[in-house]
Amino acid sequence: MFVSTATNGIDAKGRVSVPAGFRSNVSGGPFDGIYVWPSFDGPWLEGGGQALMDDYLEMIEAMDPYDEARQALEQSIFGAARTLSFDANGRITLPKDLAEHAGLDGKATFVGLGRRFEIWNPDSHARRATSARAFAKENKLKLRRPSRMTEAG
Amino acid sequence: MFVSTATNGIDAKGRVSVPAGFRSNVSGGPFDGIYVWPSFDGPWLEGGGQALMDDYLEMIEAMDPYDEARQALEQSIFGAARTLSFDANGRITLPKDLAEHAGLDGKATFVGLGRRFEIWNPDSHARRATSARAFAKENKLKLRRPSRMTEAG
DNA sequence: TTGTTTCCCATGAAATCCCATGTTATCCCA
DNA sequence: TGGGATAACATGGGATTTCATGGGAAACAA
Numbered sequence: 001m002f003v004s005t006a007t008n009g010i011d012a013k014g015r016v017s018v019p020a021g022f023r024s025n026v027s028g029g030p031f032d033g034i035y036v037w038p039s040f041d042g043p044w045l046e047g048g049g050q051a052l053m054d055d056y057l058e059m060i061e062a063m064d065p066y067d068e069a070r071q072a073l074e075q076s077i078f079g080a081a082r083t084l085s086f087d088a089n090g091r092i093t094l095p096k097d098l099a100e101h102a103g104l105d106g107k108a109t110f111v112g113l114g115r116r117f118e119i120w121n122p123d124s125h126a127r128r129a130t131s132a133r134a135f136a137k138e139n140k141l142k143l144r145r146p147s148r149m150t151e152a153g
Numbered sequence: 154m155f156v157s158t159a160t161n162g163i164d165a166k167g168r169v170s171v172p173a174g175f176r177s178n179v180s181g182g183p184f185d186g187i188y189v190w191p192s193f194d195g196p197w198l199e200g201g202g203q204a205l206m207d208d209y210l211e212m213i214e215a216m217d218p219y220d221e222a223r224q225a226l227e228q229s230i231f232g233a234a235r236t237l238s239f240d241a242n243g244r245i246t247l248p249k250d251l252a253e254h255a256g257l258d259g260k261a262t263f264v265g266l267g268r269r270f271e272i273w274n275p276d277s278h279a280r281r282a283t284s285a286r287a288f289a290k291e292n293k294l295k296l297r298r299p300s301r302m303t304e305a306g
Numbered sequence: 307t308t309g310t311t312t313c314c315c316a317t318g319a320a321a322t323c324c325c326a327t328g329t330t331a332t333c334c335c336a
Numbered sequence: 337t338g339g340g341a342t343a344a345c346a347t348g349g350g351a352t353t354t355c356a357t358g359g360g361a362a363a364c365a366a
Contacts, residue, residue, distance in 0.1 A: 001206060003188065003234040008356070013311085017356050021236060041219075088314070089356075111232045114210045132228035136193045141222055143212045143230075161346070166321090170346050240322070242346075 001025065002048075002112030005129075007122050009107055014099065015091045016108050022117060023090050025049065033085030033092065036119065038101040040076045045102045045119040052116050053081070154178065155201075155265035158282075160275050162260055167252065168244045169261050175270060176243050178202065186238030186245065189272065191254040193229045198255045198272040205269050206234070 026049030063070035084092040179202030216223035237245035
């Protein structure tokens with residue numbers, strides 16, 4: 001699972017080290033690298049390994065073929081995703097358009113979120129992390145096991 | 154299950170022995186170590202094994218993807234967690250920022266809480282334990298077995 | 307050619323591994 | 337049940353490896 005947050009430098013060639021913990025999490029797949037695409041929710045990137053893409057495929061294929069939402073998801077995820085493979089030192093080269101979408105300049109922050117991860121501009125991420133923590137605290141958020149008896153939505 | 158409380162020393166390298174009872178509780182997992190992250194509720198650390206994180210992931214993924222609470226929890230738990238693996242002697246190395254968050258300096262108190270545990274500054278923990286006991290006594294708290302029939306969330 | 311991408315090697319810092327040791331708890335046998 | 341033997345645990349320090357990063361050379365494309 002993808003956990004923790006790390007900020008690595010982007011060099012003049014657009015290369016950035018993927019955190020070691022993320023790399024070991026995708027090792028064993030059919031290709032040695034990750035999938036990355038622009039979030040359709042805001043200025044950051046989404047990413048994951050083969051397992052994530054398999055899951056997404058399965059979820060999308062469960063939808064009606066003529067569902068507009070299905071087509072939008074297919075286009076926004078599979079159509080937009082890139083396969084970025086690791087070099088010998090565990091780096092990927094970020095395509096310019098992806099770096100632009102996320103406003104990346106010199107540094108990139110990798111955020112593990114369990115099954116997937118995100119790549120952020122460090123400053124933007126710091127602001128978002130702060131507000132997320134504040135929200136969690138203010139609202140006394142607690143994880144609660146969904147009731148298996150009632151299963152009320 | 155994580156139970157009991159133990160205080161161990163933090164050496165110059167930031168290493169601290171995880172209580173043996175905690176270690177045996179997470180052995181057998183895919184990696185030999187624990188997950189630790191800063192509580193968003195106060196100056197202590199939260200921790201658990203793979204099973205806990207799997208549960209949390211399941212609970213979070215049951216929430217709506219655009220729920221602000223979900224994003225806050227994802228960020229504050231998975232984004233903030235570290236995988237700390239045991240060395241040959243059962244120690245972890247506490248990252249500086251985690252030690253700072255919990256005000257740890259030289260010693261750390263591990264508090265077993267069933268499915269998860271907390272790591273405290275020993276002095277802070279002593280104060281908190283005292284007030285917790287007082288609260289329990291004042292309020293005549295009683296443990297009550299939940300009804301298995303209703304299970305209302 | 308000219309710019310871009312991929313591969314390879316070098317390096318400093320940081321994390322991890324390995325060995326040694328005292329102390330405490332547990333076991334076993336009389 | 338006492339007491340010595342044994343194993344488990346917590347701790348300390350040096351050596352080794354991993355990791356992130358930089359730059360050059362070779363392969364490729366325009």
